[in-house]
Amino acid sequence: MSSETQNAPKVHVAVDEIPLAQPFFILVTVCDDIAVSEVRVDAIMPAHQHGLNYAPKITALGDGVFRAENMLFHMPGLWELRVDANFGGQSISYTSDVVLK
Template sequence: MIRWVALFLISSGMAVACEATGQRLSSKVLDAPEVHMVVDEVPLAQPFSILISVCDEIAIDTLRVDATMPAHQHGMNYVPKVTELGDGLFRVDDMLFHMPGLWELQVDVGFGGEPVSYTSEVELK
C-alpha cells in the first residue's frame, strides 16, 4: 500500500532544463523526464531535507513524496513539507526515517495530468 504523505499542487509550474546534479531517480516509464535528488546526509531518526529537481521543459501539476520500508510494509511517521523553489526545483523538509533498514523514497510527479513515479533506495544502518 502506498501512502502519499506530502502533496504540492502547482498552479502553473514549469520545469526547465537543468544540469544533472545529485542522484538520478529511476522510473519505469520510458522517456520519462529526468528527476534528480540531492541530499547531504540521511541521518537515522532525525529530520532531514532533500532537493528534488525536475529536468525538462514540461508543466508540473503535482509533486508527491513518501518513503516506505518494503520489508516492514510501513512508511514514515511524519508528514514532510514540500516547497516549490521555482524552475523545477523543490525542497522537501521534515523527512524522517525512524528505524534502520532499507527505505524506498517515492516521488510522484504529475505532468499534464499524467503521473510518473520515481524511486530511490536508501539503506540506513
C-alpha cells in the same frame, strides 16, 4: 531516480547525510524543461511494511526544484524513496533506494 514509465522526464534527488531518527530535507529536481505542477514525496521500508510517520511538506522553489521537509527515517535499513510528479495531468512515479546505517 528511476521510473517504470517510458521516456519519463528525468528526476534527480539531492540529499545531505541522512541522520537516523532525525528530520532532514531533500531537494527534488525535474531536469527536463517540461512543466511540473505538483510533486509528492513519500518513503517506505518494504521489508518492514511501514512508511513515514510524518507527512513531508513540499515547497516549490522554482525552475523545477522542490524542497521536501520533515522527512524522518526512524529505522536503519533499506528505505524506498518515492516521488510522484504531475506533468500536465499525467502523474509519473519515481523510486530510489536508500540504505541507512
